[in-house]
Amino acid sequence: xxxxxxxxxxxxxxAPFLFCIATAxxxxxxxxxxxxxxxxxxxxGYWFVFIMGIIGMFTAFFMWxxxxxxxxxxxxxxxxxxxxxxxxISTRKFGIWIFLLTEVMVxxxxxxxxxxxxxxxxxxxxxxxxxxxxxxxxxxxADVIRSHLIFGVINTFALLLSSLTVVLALxxxxxxxxxxxxxxxxxxxxxxxxxxxxxxxxxxxxxxxHFWGEECSVVKQDIAHHxxxxxxxxxxxxxxxxxxxxxxxxxxxxxAHVFIGLIALLYLxxxxxxxxxxxxDHETIELFGLYWHYVDLVWVFVFPFFxxx
Amino acid sequence: MSKEKYDKNKEALELSNGNDPLVKFSELTGIxxxxxxxxxxxxxxxxxxxxxKITIKELCEIADTSAPSxxxxxxxxxxxxxxxxxxxxxxxxxxTQYVLSRNVFDDMKQLLTVDNKAKSSETKTVxxxxxxxxxxxxxxxxxxxxxxxxxxxxxxxxxxxxxxFPDWVTFGHTDNPIEAFVxxxxxxxxxxxxxxxxxxQEFESFILNMTILFGIAxxxxxxxxxxxxxxAWDPPLVNRTAAVPFxxxxxxxxAIGLTTPGAVDDLATICGF
Numbered sequence: 001x002x003x004x005x006x007x008x009x010x011x012x013x014x015a016p017f018l019f020c021i022a023t024a025x026x027x028x029x030x031x032x033x034x035x036x037x038x039x040x041x042x043x044x045g046y047w048f049v050f051i052m053g054i055i056g057m058f059t060a061f062f063m064w065x066x067x068x069x070x071x072x073x074x075x076x077x078x079x080x081x082x083x084x085x086x087x088x089i090s091t092r093k094f095g096i097w098i099f100l101l102t103e104v105m106v107x108x109x110x111x112x113x114x115x116x117x118x119x120x121x122x123x124x125x126x127x128x129x130x131x132x133x134x135x136x137x138x139x140x141x142a143d144v145i146r147s148h149l150i151f152g153v154i155n156t157f158a159l160l161l162s163s164l165t166v167v168l169a170l171x172x173x174x175x176x177x178x179x180x181x182x183x184x185x186x187x188x189x190x191x192x193x194x195x196x197x198x199x200x201x202x203x204x205x206x207x208x209x210h211f212w213g214e215e216c217s218v219v220k221q222d223i224a225h226h227x228x229x230x231x232x233x234x235x236x237x238x239x240x241x242x243x244x245x246x247x248x249x250x251x252x253x254x255x256a257h258v259f260i261g262l263i264a265l266l267y268l269x270x271x272x273x274x275x276x277x278x279x280x281d282h283e284t285i286e287l288f289g290l291y292w293h294y295v296d297l298v299w300v301f302v303f304p305f306f307x308x309x
Numbered sequence: 310m311s312k313e314k315y316d317k318n319k320e321a322l323e324l325s326n327g328n329d330p331l332v333k334f335s336e337l338t339g340i341x342x343x344x345x346x347x348x349x350x351x352x353x354x355x356x357x358x359x360x361x362k363i364t365i366k367e368l369c370e371i372a373d374t375s376a377p378s379x380x381x382x383x384x385x386x387x388x389x390x391x392x393x394x395x396x397x398x399x400x401x402x403x404x405t406q407y408v409l410s411r412n413v414f415d416d417m418k419q420l421l422t423v424d425n426k427a428k429s430s431e432t433k434t435v436x437x438x439x440x441x442x443x444x445x446x447x448x449x450x451x452x453x454x455x456x457x458x459x460x461x462x463x464x465x466x467x468x469x470x471x472x473x474f475p476d477w478v479t480f481g482h483t484d485n486p487i488e489a490f491v492x493x494x495x496x497x498x499x500x501x502x503x504x505x506x507x508x509x510q511e512f513e514s515f516i517l518n519m520t521i522l523f524g525i526a527x528x529x530x531x532x533x534x535x536x537x538x539x540x541a542w543d544p545p546l547v548n549r550t551a552a553v554p555f556x557x558x559x560x561x562x563x564a565i566g567l568t569t570p571g572a573v574d575d576l577a578t579i580c581g582f
């Protein structure tokens with residue numbers, strides 16, 4: 001290893017490992033509490049495991065923050081190897097890419113499950129008997145959201161713009177302008193918050209059945225004109241139909257990622273106010289940017305498949 | 310040379326005289342030592358001690374390492390008051406002129422004089438025995454290492470440093486990365502509007518709809534990955550790492566997502582449920 005790193009003490013914290021263990025415990029508790037037990041209807045005793053997992057996650061998270069909060073400068077270890085191909089990026093950057101790969105798997109699972117379900121149920125067609133409530137046909141979330149599409153479009157622009165502001169924050173830091181970097185990070189936070197607020201409002205509207213359109217005539221079965229299918233007249237929610245389940249699970253998982261990104265942004269903004277990112281120390285913004293762009297990237301696929309078609 | 314550019318070099322010269330280095334040249338090792346030697350060679354050609362226009366590519370070749378490592382090392386050297394940044398140019402074809410600390414410059418001059426004397430006496434000894442050529446012995450300055458290491462470092466870091474964008478993406482050539490990124494955003498907005506308008510048209514063909522949606526999503530994905538995520542400039546390691554999940558994506562979408570329901574009904578039996 002070169003002497004590049006001699007001034008950068010490495011923080012060896014168990015916090016990320018503990019965080020992973022706690023997350024696993026939380027998920028095991030959640031799955032068993034909702035779908036465990038002999039009859040697969042849930043074993044309520046596992047809610048305790050779930051809560052312990054949550055507590056563990058919070059504890060590890062704050063340990064993590066505390067360990068890095070007082071660190072001056074950034075870690076800048078590069079992959080230790082004799083082959084130049086591998087020694088081209090920092091270990092932190094390689095780590096975030098590996099993390100993003102696992103995230104690709106999460107969302108591709110959700111999207112492929114959606115496609116699988118959609119392939120299993122025929123789309124509405126006048127030639128098909130969809131039943132009185134249209135229960136035998138796939139009435140996509142896009143038809144329900146059509147009246148609220150503008151908010152989906154605004155959210156899309158908000159996420160795209162927030163990707164741009166993260167890039168601008170990075171360049172401001174690289175050009176030794178920490179104040180501008182902080183400002184761009186704050187704008188990113190505002191845009192991310194706008195996304196979540198609109199998303200929650202949109203969910204509320206759909207859950208309560210506040211659609212802006214006429215109800216379909218069951219006799220004519222004219223859902224092709226984007227009226228409200230009878231099965232949704234009381235609202236469109238997680239348990240209304242398989243369309244609702246796939247929509248809320250996928251957009252909810254995406255929203256959770258945005259929320260986690262906002263927590264990370266809060267840390268970055270606070271750290272930027274405390275120490276300031278500059279031409280030497282800016283890799284953290286770059287790594288956060290990779291995550292945030294990835295969240296944007298997922299939306300690029302979620303938006304057309306759940307909001308448009 | 311413009312007045313502003315002259316001032317940057319002048320300021321660097323003043324700083325190099327007024328700030329004592331925190332460490333000696335002999336205490337430097339690895340990348341920092343190599344870089345300092347190379348910059349010394351360049352500075353010694355100028356009567357004022359200002360280096361030539363040096364690119365990150367050159368420094369990567371000299372140090373046989375990646376651009377981020379070189380940049381970190383340069384910053385460390387500046388922190389130690391060994392290097393001072395003079396005139397520079399950002400963007401495509403970017404370069405920097407450096408000034409070495411006056412004390413370090415004098416130390417190195419003295420050190421190399423001693424080294425050269427040692428080298429010439431050693432060469433004489435070897436010549437007398439007739440076994441070795443002059444190049445095989447003696448102290449090699451950093452400059453002579455550069456050609457043999459050129460093949461290792463490759464050029465894939467150059468673009469990363471340049472952040473050059475294809476002209477068609479930025480509607481003409483631009484050296485300003487900020488302006489280029491704003492134009493990338495404009496492209497993304499354009500494709501989003503096109504996507505929404507295409508769906509509002511309500512084409513009846515399923516294949517046409519899917520082609521439009523998938524096509525535009527992939528185009529937007531390319532813009533985000535290439536430029537916002539820096540993959541256009543990152544070393545091949547990043548691109549190849551990012552390519553790994555495509556195998557699993559293909560499995561998920563082709564083997565599960567796009568199959569007919571009956572095709573996977575037997576999965577439960579296969580899995581033993």
